[in-house]
Amino acid sequence: MTRPNLQTESGRIVGDNQNSITAGKRGPTLLQDVYLIEKLAHFNRERTPERVVHAKGSGAFGELTVTADITRYTKAKIFSEIGKKTPMFARFSTVGGERGSADTVRDPRGFALKFYTEEGNWDLVGNNTPVFFIRDAIKFPDFIHTQKRNPQTNLKDPKMVWDFFSQSPESLHQVLILFSDRGIPLSHRFMHGFSSHTYSMINAAGDIHYVKWHFLSQQGIKNLKAEEAEKLAGSNPDHYQEDLFSSIEKGDFPKWKVAIQIMTPEQARNQRLNPFDVTKVWYHKEFPLMEVGFFELNKNPENYFQDVEQAAFSPANTIPGLYFSPDKMLQGRLFAYADTQRYRLGINATQIPVNRPRCSVHGYYRDGTMRVDGNGGDAVNYEPNSDPSSPFENASYKEPPIAIDGEGGHYDRYEDSGNDNxxxxxxxxxxxxxxxxxxxxxxxxxxxxxxxxxxxxxxxxxxxxxxxxxxxxxxxxxxxx
Known part of the structure; x- marks a missing residue:
């Protein structure tokens, strides 16, 4: 029996559903990959009103304190001096379940941080694992479908899960972590967090360094055995939520040490394993952890819906001195996360208090649902203009160019020896x-x-x-x- 052709929504036959179009084997994803954009945009709109992933979560406010000098790597003001404190919000979550699902299921945990800096909001959206199941965003909708429910039975389906994993060997690293002891943390307080993705830092001289972020629980690592987790799922499905809220309420504030791994562009070019592959870790022996500071969560939300449910994160939210990398999964998430929040909360989601920057914001965006900030009043809404009081670009904040090498095309993710699975x-x-x-x-x-x-x-x-x-x-x- 001949299988039908996979097609776009407009009917065009899809030539490659495994690899996005990138500039070279390791280069960033190209916006001209219209099928990738269509696929992610459609996926972001499949469910409403809850999040497509990370639907059930807990959150709290806190503060980041810098304890080490990393200004040689980044010009970001958040790290400009030792002792500097920055307010923040953290949200922890399960990935595949719905809002009413149990906290203690075997699932990666989302580890999303929002820092309210004087240069704008900086979001670090990671997990409690240093790697992920796939390395290309074009496979993300497919992967998440396997973690959701069978479209006929509306039940979780192990066949879907293992059918996908067995044909996606890049998932092996994450699968072993997920089914190990660390697959079910005791609570949000007793797990590490990771950026997982490779990002970049830019210093005052314009030099680029690649970076991975680590958040190490100062409460230690504690996990649940499968039978303990199953029992808690029945007796207290909101165990994680209760644990985080009650610990903060009684003054037992959880803390995480913040550390980084640093890699130069030259080191990245000479790495045997692809340093931008999110299914890989950087070996600590070659790239040891460097302390940056710590953060502490010390204030519970006043209203869960207002602060936790409406919290919107996106790795696209960066500040000067902190930037992206050619990581293919990250490149897709730069679009997908912001887009899904615009759909879920509306185009003006950044006006919600938990998402609103603490610094002043000037721009030309207007209108849209739930616009509540005066909508720009009588100020001009276009640029260039001749109004000397209107906002204008500042060329000194341009990020330096990142080298791209290769022709735009679909590159098989198994051809690159640096992607060893x-x-x-x-x-x-x-x-x-x-x-x-x-x-x-x-x-x-x-x-x-x-x-x-x-x-x-x-x-x-x-x-x-x-x-x-x-x-x-x-x-x-x-x-x-």
């Missing part, structure tokens, strides 16, 4: 203690062994695990086949 998952498995390995295998067997998952998918997935580590593959084969 098996090395780091294998190393992660071999770092585990024997009891951790046993629990990992047990967790994988419980999910992959579901009756709905055909043997063909099981065999394909086991072979991927075997390529990571022969022992892991054998244990799973012995239990499942």
């Amino acid at each position: 098996y090395e780091q998952p294998g190393k992660l498995y071999r770092l585990m203690k024997e009891d951790e390995k046993a629990r990992l295998v047990s967790n994988l067997v419980a999910s992959l062994g579901a009756p709905s998952v055909p043997n063909a998918i099981k065999e394909k997935q086991i072979e991927l695990f075997r390529r990571c580590d022969a022992d892991l593959g054998k244990r799973l084969a012995d239990s499942l086949l």
Whole structure:
């Protein structure tokens, strides 16, 4: 039986649904990839009013304190001096479940931070894992569909999950983390956070350095075993929400140490593994953690809907001195996150108090639903203009150019040897203690062994695990086949 052609909404046949169009194998995504834009824009509008992902979350206000000098890497004023404090808001969440789902499901946790700086809002939108399941944003709608509900039964479907994973070997690193002990934290307070993506820093001289952000829980790492999590899901499905709120309410303020890894552009060019692949970590031996500061959450929201549900984050929200990288997943998220908030909360979502910058903002945007700030009054709404009091561009704030090398086209994500899918998952498995390995295998067997998952998918997935580590593959084969 011949399979029908995949087509765009206008009927054009899609030539590549696996790889977005990029400038070179590792280059940034091109806006001319209209199918990618259509796919992400349609995906962002599939559900309303709750978030498409990260629907259930908890949040609190706090403060970032700088404890180390990193001005040699960035001109961002938030890091201009040791001891500087910046107000912030944090939101933690599960990824795949709905607003009413249980907190203690096996799922990555969102780790979203908004810093209210004097230069505008800076958002760092990451997870409690240093890597992700996919490396190209064109696969994000497909991946999330597998984490949601079967369109016929409206039930979570292990077959969908493992059918996708077994054909996406780049997911192996994240899958092993998800099914390890760290797959279910004890609460939001007892987990690390990561930018996951590679970003860049720009200093006063215009020099670029690539950076990964780490947020290390000062409460330590504590996790739930599968049976403990299942029991809590029934007895207290809002365990995480209750834990965060009550700890802050009684003055037990959670803290996270802020640290970075730094890589020069020359080092990035010479890396054996692609440093812009979000399914990879940078080895700490080569790129050690550098302390930046810490943040503390010390104030609960006055109203959950007002501050947590209406909180809108986007990695596109940066400030001078903090910038992007050619990371393909990040490039897609720069569009998708801002776009989904415009759809979910409206074009004027930044006027909501939790999203509003604490600095003055001048621009020419007008109208739209829920415009409540005077709409610019009688000021001109176009530029260039001859009004000396109107806002004007400042060329000194242009970011320096980032080198791009390669022709625009679809590049197979498996052609680049720097995108190796098996090395780091294998190393992660071999770092585990024997009891951790046993629990990992047990967790994988419980999910992959579901009756709905055909043997063909099981065999394909086991072979991927075997390529990571022969022992892991054998244990799973012995239990499942």
